Amino acid sequence: MAGNIWIVAEAWRGQVSEITFELLALGREVAGQAGVPLEAVLLGSNARELAQKLGAADTVLYADNAALADPVPENAAAALAQLIKERQPAAVLVPLTNLSVDVGVVLAAQLNVPFLNYCKNLKADGGNLTATCVLYGGKMEATVTASAKPAIIGILPGARSVEQGRSDKAAAITDVAVTLAAPKVHFKKYLDPETADVDITQKDFLVAVGRGIQTKDNLELAEDLAASLGGAVCGSRPVIDQGWLGLSRQVGKSGMLVKPKLYVMLGISGAPEHVEGMKSSQCIIAVNTDAAAPIFNVAHYGVVGDALEVAPALTEKIKARKG
Ligand SMILES: Cc1cc2nc3c(=O)[nH]c(=O)nc-3n(C[C@H](O)[C@H](O)[C@H](O)COP(=O)(O)OP(=O)(O)OC[C@H]3O[C@@H](n4cnc5c(N)ncnc54)[C@H](O)[C@@H]3O)c2cc1C
Known part of the structure; x- marks a missing residue:
C-alpha cells in the first residue's frame, strides 16, 4: 500500500x-497488515x-497554531487537508466523538473524497482498506x-481497547507548520453536562423505566424496587425527554453505558439505541406487556405482564426475603 x-489524535x-x-490500537493493526508506518497527527x-x-x-506529526486551541472542525479540517496534500497518507482515521464528529x-468535503462513516472495524487486505460500517443505529452493518x-474513515468509540493503544515508548515527534485563514x-x-446526582455507571443494581411506565407518578414503583435492591433508577430516552428523570440517568447510545450485576427493565421495548447501553449487564430481567417486544431477545429472564403490577410484587418479595 x-x-x-x-x-x-x-x-x-x-x-x-x-x-x-x-484509534492508535486499530491503526497499529491496519498499518501492520498494510506494511506501512502508523502516524498520529x-x-x-x-x-x-x-x-x-x-x-x-511510529511518528507523531504535531501542528501548533493558535487557531487550533479550540475544537472548531473547520480549522482542524483545513490543517489536516494541508498536511494530507503535502504528505499523501493512504488513510486517515478520525474519531467519532462529540468533539471530533464533524472533522x-x-x-472529506474539502478533499472531494468519500467519507466512510460509523466504522467499527477496519482492515487492510491486498492493497485494499475494508471497513465495517454500522447503519441505522446498529440494525445493519455494511462492508465498504x-x-x-486518502480514505477518510470515521471510527466509532470502542473499536479497540484503550489499553491496547497506550505505550511507554517515547514518541518520535515531528513539528509541522500549517497556515490557517x-x-x-x-x-x-x-x-458542561449537568452533574449527576447518582452515578448509574457505578451501581450494581439498576431498575430501568421506559415509556411503558406511563406516568411520572408511577416512577415511585421503580424507586421502591430500586431501594429494595439497594440500587438506582435509570431510564430510556422517552422518559428522560419528558423530564421525568435527569439526563445523567439515561442509558443508551446517547446516554450512559452501564454494566450492573442486575438490570430490571419496566416497559422498555428494546430499541437498539437503548440496548447498546446495557447489553453487557450480567443479568437482565425485562417486564413488558407485549410478548413480541424485541427486549425479550436480549433479556435473560422475561415477564410478559404489566410493569405497574409486577414492580410492586417484586418489591414485596425482595423485602420479605430480606426480612
Ligand atoms: C440517534 C438516536 C439516539 C438514541 N439514543 C437513545 C438512548 O440513548 N437511549 C434510549 O433509550 N433510546 C435512545 N433512542 C431512542 C430509541 O430509538 C427508542 O425510541 C427508545 O429507546 C424507546 O424507548 P422505550 O422502550 O421506553 O419506548 P417504546 O419503544 O415506546 O416502548 C415502550 C414499551 O413499553 C411496553 N409497555 C407499555 N405499557 C406497559 C406496561 N404497563 N407494562 C409493561 N410494559 C409496557 C410496550 O409494549 C413497549 O414495548 C435514540 C434514538 C436515536 C435515533
Whole structure:
C-alpha cells in the first residue's frame, strides 16, 4: 500500500482523549497488515507535551497554531487537508466523538473524497482498506472498500481497547507548520453536562423505566424496587425527554453505558439505541406487556405482564426475603 496510515489524535482540556488510544490500537493493526508506518497527527496550541503520550505510533506529526486551541472542525479540517496534500497518507482515521464528529465530514468535503462513516472495524487486505460500517443505529452493518486516496474513515468509540493503544515508548515527534485563514466559526464556550446526582455507571443494581411506565407518578414503583435492591433508577430516552428523570440517568447510545450485576427493565421495548447501553449487564430481567417486544431477545429472564403490577410484587418479595 502506498502511503502511511494516519490517526487524528483528540485532546481536550489538557488530556489526550481515550478514543485516541483506541484509534492508535486499530491503526497499529491496519498499518501492520498494510506494511506501512502508523502516524498520529496532533493539532493544538501549546500542546506539544501531549504528543509524548502517543508512543504507539511510529511518528507523531504535531501542528501548533493558535487557531487550533479550540475544537472548531473547520480549522482542524483545513490543517489536516494541508498536511494530507503535502504528505499523501493512504488513510486517515478520525474519531467519532462529540468533539471530533464533524472533522472527517468537512475534511472529506474539502478533499472531494468519500467519507466512510460509523466504522467499527477496519482492515487492510491486498492493497485494499475494508471497513465495517454500522447503519441505522446498529440494525445493519455494511462492508465498504475505500475507493479513494486518502480514505477518510470515521471510527466509532470502542473499536479497540484503550489499553491496547497506550505505550511507554517515547514518541518520535515531528513539528509541522500549517497556515490557517481567519476562521469563520468561533468557539464560544463549552457547556458542561449537568452533574449527576447518582452515578448509574457505578451501581450494581439498576431498575430501568421506559415509556411503558406511563406516568411520572408511577416512577415511585421503580424507586421502591430500586431501594429494595439497594440500587438506582435509570431510564430510556422517552422518559428522560419528558423530564421525568435527569439526563445523567439515561442509558443508551446517547446516554450512559452501564454494566450492573442486575438490570430490571419496566416497559422498555428494546430499541437498539437503548440496548447498546446495557447489553453487557450480567443479568437482565425485562417486564413488558407485549410478548413480541424485541427486549425479550436480549433479556435473560422475561415477564410478559404489566410493569405497574409486577414492580410492586417484586418489591414485596425482595423485602420479605430480606426480612
Ligand atoms: C440517534 C438516536 C439516539 C438514541 N439514543 C437513545 C438512548 O440513548 N437511549 C434510549 O433509550 N433510546 C435512545 N433512542 C431512542 C430509541 O430509538 C427508542 O425510541 C427508545 O429507546 C424507546 O424507548 P422505550 O422502550 O421506553 O419506548 P417504546 O419503544 O415506546 O416502548 C415502550 C414499551 O413499553 C411496553 N409497555 C407499555 N405499557 C406497559 C406496561 N404497563 N407494562 C409493561 N410494559 C409496557 C410496550 O409494549 C413497549 O414495548 C435514540 C434514538 C436515536 C435515533
